[in-house]
Amino acid sequence: MDRLTRRKFAGLTLSLTTAARRAAKPDAALQTTLAASVKEHNIPAAAAMVASDSRILYQGAFGERDPDSHVAITSQSLFRIASMTKPVTALSAMQLVERGKIKLDEPVAKYLPELEKLQVLDGFTADGQPKLRPAASPVLLRHLLTHTSGFAYDNWDAEQLRYTEYLEKTKATRPRVLPLSFDPGTQWRYGTSMDWAGRLVEAVSGQTLEAWFQHEIFQPLGMKDTSFIVPREKFERLVSLKDQPRKQPDVPKSFNGGGGLYSTTEDYVKFMQMILRRGAARKGRIARAETIDLMAANHVGELSAGKLKTAKPTYSSDMDMHPGHRDGFGYGFLMNAEDYDAGRAAGSLAWAGIYNTFFWIDPHRRTCAVLMMQFLPFCDSQAMAVLRDFEKGAYGAV
Numbered sequence: 023m024d025r026l027t028r029r030k031f032a033g034l035t036l037s038l039t040t041a042a043r044r045a046a047k048p049d050a051a052l053q054t055t056l057a058a059s060v061k062e063h064n065i066p067a068a069a070a071m072v073a074s075d076s077r078i079l080y081q082g083a084f085g086e087r088d089p090d091s092h093v094a095i096t097s098q099s100l101f102r103i104a105s106m107t108k109p110v111t112a113l114s115a116m117q118l119v120e121r122g123k124i125k126l127d128e129p130v131a132k133y134l135p136e137l138e139k140l141q142v143l144d145g146f147t148a149d150g151q152p153k154l155r156p157a158a159s160p161v162l163l164r165h166l167l168t169h170t171s172g173f174a175y176d177n178w179d180a181e182q183l184r185y186t187e188y189l190e191k192t193k194a195t196r197p198r199v200l201p202l203s204f205d206p207g208t209q210w211r212y213g214t215s216m217d218w219a220g221r222l223v224e225a226v227s228g229q230t231l232e233a234w235f236q237h238e239i240f241q242p243l244g245m246k247d248t249s250f251i252v253p254r255e256k257f258e259r260l261v262s263l264k265d266q267p268r269k270q271p272d273v274p275k276s277f278n279g280g281g282g283l284y285s286t287t288e289d290y291v292k293f294m295q296m297i298l299r300r301g302a303a304r305k306g307r308i309a310r311a312e313t314i315d316l317m318a319a320n321h322v323g324e325l326s327a328g329k330l331k332t333a334k335p336t337y338s339s340d341m342d343m344h345p346g347h348r349d350g351f352g353y354g355f356l357m358n359a360e361d362y363d364a365g366r367a368a369g370s371l372a373w374a375g376i377y378n379t380f381f382w383i384d385p386h387r388r389t390c391a392v393l394m395m396q397f398l399p400f401c402d403s404q405a406m407a408v409l410r411d412f413e414k415g416a417y418g419a420v
Contacts, residue, residue: 055415060084063404071287072391075298079420088262097288100260101394104281104375108216111279112354114223129160133225143201158205166215167353172202174213178330210327220279231277243292248285264397294390320350327351338400365413378405
């Protein structure tokens with residue numbers, strides 16, 4: 023190699039090295055931002071990932087699996103993702119709709135007879151007796167998928183909490199199906215709608231929810247670490263809940279469409295990337311593009327979704343992901359109607375889990391992100407601060 027060639031080669035090498043360093047800067051900037059935020063807000067364990075529809079743009083993990091072992095968190099650490107199970111359940115129901123097995127606008131009591139004659143909790147008498155009346159209309163599948171069914175968690179519904187406390191105080195027999203908080207389709211309220219959607223999937227498919235999830239979604243996407251069950255060989259990767267003893271989770275006797283999955287940031291990104299690709303897996307399809315488009319559209323009209331007023335402060339703080347604005351809801355996803363300041367674009371899809379796990383999918387910018395932590399209360403101010411720092415850092419850096 024002559025001197026001129028060596029000089030050109032050295033210049034090319036320098037240019038490539040400089041370009042590589044520049045390409046690495048956004049990733050490093052987000053790592054610095056998130057590491058500082060986790061430390062500042064005293065988060066014991068957190069894992070995060072940002073991706074396009076085809077590749078990982080950032081991954082980071084901070085803290086330890088539990089306070090005693092000092093095992094470091096990684097992108098393959100297992101987290102309890104709780105209500106981040108719900109979008110998977112929604113997709114499963116939509117797969118059955120796509121195949122003509124069920125319809126969005128038919129009463130779910132056709133398959134779940136216990137939902138045939140539902141009652142609505144219509145307040146309380148002066149002496150504290152609950153007032154119940156028949157529901158004005160049946161619950162449809164679309165009500166379950168949008169949380170407009172009337173089924174409500176007592177964590178965020180003071181009247182439902184009062185009702186369950188009444189049952190405990192009077193030692194009354196707990197009904198198989200708790201009363202609705204309102205007539206189906208008239209309001210948005212977070213609750214057990216997806217629990218019932220999961221039972222519907224099992225009733226129509228003839229399979230357990232675990233079997234359906236694995237065969238129809240997780241295996242085709244390569245989500246090898248997502249399940250309702252934590253095998254003993256994976257227990258070492260399970261992140262402990264803050265202030266909770268570390269123990270092998272029991273195998274559940276039944277599977278819940280509203281929560282209960284364990285997953286990793288690495289796995290959940292694969293689910294989100296499939297949504298960005300409108301149902302396409304690496305090979306084949308999980309769902310038709312039209313099905314994903316339907317899930318990603320607002321189906322609650324002018325109703326405001328996603329704002330939760332806590333009834334149990336030790337379990338959850340208030341939740342308002344987009345203060346001052348009205349968000350909508352698709353089939354399984356919260357949707358922001360306007361851009362977030364320094365964050366996700368309008369029309370992005372999102373939800374969360376009670377132990378402070380969060381995700382969003384931004385079809386406009388073809389990116390997705392997930393942040394997993396493990397402590398209560400949900401939407402704790404420290405957790406929300408880290409989420410905000412993560413989102414701003416992700417869009418500013420990556």
